[in-house]
Amino acid sequence: MGIFKRVKTITMAEINGLLDGIEDPIAMLNEYSREMEQEILKGQKALARQIFVENKQAALILEMEGLVEKRTRQAKLAIEHGEDSIAKLAVQEKLVHEKQLNLYKQQYEAVKAQTKLLIEKLDHLKETYNQMQHKKILLASRANVAQSTKQIQNATVSFQTDNIARGVARAEERILMMEAEVQAGQQFSTPLAQYDAAYSNFINDEELNQELEKLKNEKVLQLEEITK
Template sequence: MGILKRIKHIAVADVHNFLDTFEDPVSMVKQYLRDLEEQFGKAQQALSNQLIIEKRYESLISHEEEAVAKRTRQANLAVDHGEEAIALLALQEKINHEDRLLIYREQQQAVKQQTEQLTEDLKRLAELYNDLEHRKQYLLSRANAAKAIQHINTALHPFHINPIERGFARMEEKIWHMDTGAQVGRQANRILHEASMVKAQERISESAKRELEKLKSERNQA
């Protein structure tokens, strides 16, 4: 679809609904840019052809002007020599060249107007292309931001958040149990250590008593 048809299509339809329903906005802008590049290339070629035609008319006009001047000199020379028949032929040729000269000048003027129009169209196409190029970058930025926000919203959706929260809760509970188990283990070890120290103290005290009794018995016998 050419760019003029696409623009007409969008102008007739509801723009926002058309964009949301049928085409991706960024893809559309890229397509417009491709269409504009094609139209720009055609306009450049047409302008080049027009300039060539202008040069051609300049050459034709110059040729006819020289022919008119030449036939004028020939007619004057023939009259000076009393050769009226030759003078008439020269004057008729002069008139024919003047007629063609008039036609060429009119055609040249029309070609120049076409060239001016093509130049203006080319300028407008270039401006439109640059405008769409900037708008494309803007749309790309907005599209990327919208996608990022969409991903974030999807990640924050309850159906996605709840499993994550439950998973973290299970991990926290597991770590809590591990930590509690470690604390219980440390307390048990401390209790066992203290009990062993008490028993050791008790054993030391009984031994000391027996040694004391033995020592006292030996001292009494002496």
């Protein structure tokens, strides 16, 4: 295979790998999950602000009810003491506070309706997210099976091509050559080992004469001992 053809093959493999990564269904599902998690987080923050507004509106209602009750007591007390001007002023403020109280209550009902709607939407979003998570597990399993099957099919097809066949043949030849080199090495190593062993066991004439002389001396010593 020429160098330019190899570069082209490597380049195409990298491009196909990038495209496969972009079109990876599991990666797409994970991205959808992240987007939905962000939407849920936004919804939770919006709900927190909405609950804050609702609680604040409820506090305004309690405060205004307290003012209405206070002005009512002041008006009654002024009437008991014959202070009509003070009673009139207290009643006037009482009526103003009552109008504000009614307005606050209307606003409170509207805020509660918005809170309820936001909670329903958030619950629906969470339910959709949970369903998607379960579906993602199923789709991931199906995708893994399909991908494994595809790899097996691709491997089967690729091994039928001439280039791969020639590559396998070259690899086989290389392995056979390695095995032959090992066998040749064994053939040469065995006689050498035997020769070394034989050489190590060889006794020269000097060693043999020394041993004989030693035995003769021992014999002479034994005779001398007997004659004494």
